Amino acid sequence: MNFLPSQSPVPELGHSMFTLAALQRAYGCRCNSAVFFLNSHCLRCDTALGYEPELGRVVSLAPGSEMGTWLLAGPNVPEAHSKLYRRCANLETAAACNWLVPANERSPWCIACRLNRTVPSLNSREDGMLWSRVEAAKRRVISALVGLGLPVTSRVSEEPERGLAFDFVRSPANGPRVLTGHENGVITLNIEEADDVTREQMRTSMHEPYRTLVGHFRHEVGHYYWDRLVANSRYLEGYRNLFGDETADYAEALRVNYTSGPKPHWWLNHVSAYASVHPWEDWAETWAHYMHMVDTLSTAASFDLRPETMSLPFDCFGPEVLYRCDTPDCVEFLSFLNSWLKLAAVMNELCRSMGQPDFYPFALSGAAVTKIHFVHMVVCDQNRAGCELASSDEPSMLQVA
Numbered sequence: 001m002n003f004l005p006s007q008s009p010v011p012e013l014g015h016s017m018f019t020l021a022a023l024q025r026a027y028g029c030r031c032n033s034a035v036f037f038l039n040s041h042c043l044r045c046d047t048a049l050g051y052e053p054e055l056g057r058v059v060s061l062a063p064g065s066e067m068g069t070w071l072l073a074g075p076n077v078p079e080a081h082s083k084l085y086r087r088c089a090n091l092e093t094a095a096a097c098n099w100l101v102p103a104n105e106r107s108p109w110c111i112a113c114r115l116n117r118t119v120p121s122l123n124s125r126e127d128g129m130l131w132s133r134v135e136a137a138k139r140r141v142i143s144a145l146v147g148l149g150l151p152v153t154s155r156v157s158e159e160p161e162r163g164l165a166f167d168f169v170r171s172p173a174n175g176p177r178v179l180t181g182h183e184n185g186v187i188t189l190n191i192e193e194a195d196d197v198t199r200e201q202m203r204t205s206m207h208e209p210y211r212t213l214v215g216h217f218r219h220e221v222g223h224y225y226w227d228r229l230v231a232n233s234r235y236l237e238g239y240r241n242l243f244g245d246e247t248a249d250y251a252e253a254l255r256v257n258y259t260s261g262p263k264p265h266w267w268l269n270h271v272s273a274y275a276s277v278h279p280w281e282d283w284a285e286t287w288a289h290y291m292h293m294v295d296t297l298s299t300a301a302s303f304d305l306r307p308e309t310m311s312l313p314f315d316c317f318g319p320e321v322l323y324r325c326d327t328p329d330c331v332e333f334l335s336f337l338n339s340w341l342k343l344a345a346v347m348n349e350l351c352r353s354m355g356q357p358d359f360y361p362f363a364l365s366g367a368a369v370t371k372i373h374f375v376h377m378v379v380c381d382q383n384r385a386g387c388e389l390a391s392s393d394e395p396s397m398l399q400v401a
Contacts, residue, residue, distance in 0.1 A: 023298035027058035030074035040098040094128030118167040130194040137213035149383035182223035209361035222287030244279035
């Protein structure tokens with residue numbers, strides 16, 4: 001297969017593509033001032049604000065008919081959302097969660113906070129500050145998962161066998177160090193990663209080009225969705241053909257990586273060096289990069305920042321890099337992909353202008369793009385046919401001949 005970029009012009013970004021339509025990142029208060037994802041009140045008029053995860057928007061609030069309840073205020077509120085809400089119980093904690101909970105739900109926590117199984121001590125000011133940063137990154141990631149129609153249920157209170165849970169902890173004073181990772185639906189994150197100095201020291205010592213809280217969450221939820229959507233599903237054969245056999249000895253693969261380094265010429269087939277360690281890590285890294293692309297392009301589109309208007313000579317990828325080139329949205333995916341590459345190139349230059357590291361310090365090969373398209377197709381199937389599609393008998397894009 002030829003993985004050289006095609007010479008066709010960059011197509012216009014496909015705004016009907018569900019990945020971009022599902023994630024709105026530009027919000028406004030009813031006073032017409034701009035508000036942002038983490039805001040719980042308007043800095044201009046002091047109106048209460050809340051994030052409605054199903055609607056995918058930060059909205060203005062008005063007091064409801066019952067004590068402690070709120071109504072969505074302002075224009076363009078769908079009739080389905082003209083109901084009473086409560087604010088998440090974590091609004092007044094260090095988490096500072098601005099998400100909303102339907103008033104008729106029993107849980108005092110929003111869809112993101114009810115995923116928490118373990119949180120740091122609220123008696124420690126430092127831990128509270130780190131937890132606040134962790135939660136801000138987590139909510140960003142969870143909002144995208146909800147917007148994409150992926151299953152987001154709590155292992156703690158909703159779906160004990162298949163749900164998702166988070167343990168936010170720090171290493172004990174006398175060791176051993178807590179490692180960030182995923183196991184059986186539980187994601188453990190060392191809150192020391194929220195300390196900029198500590199995280200940068202780790203990034204440098206491990207020779208990583210990129211290390212962020214958002215990146216950690218996207219990678220680890222990738223492991224979770226591999227278990228939930230790919231393992232024992234119709235996608236498994238296609239996954240193994242692209243990523244490799246996940247039954248290969250994982251511990252041995254890690255040992256080889258940390259003693260000998262990544263595989264030679266890893267960039268020809270993987271999105272990152274760490275992706276070359278094992279097929280599980282290849283999937284998680286590819287998933288994370290797909291989420292980077294979706295959320296950042298959605299943000300750009302929300303603010304009417306159009307890659308097709310950027311003056312940049314560019315050779316875009318063509319259909320030869322797709323996992324399947326006969327799917328209904330393959331043209332839109334190529335538009336999405338090439339718009340991302342153009343946006344990332346311009347953003348890298350903007351960062352260099354400020355003396356900052358590259359915004360996206362990666363170069364995607366054709367083989368890596370094929371894997372990203374496979375991830376996209378799995379997500380699309382889930383979005384179109386419901387959360388349980390992978391275990392049903394309904395046809396999917398990955399089955400169509």
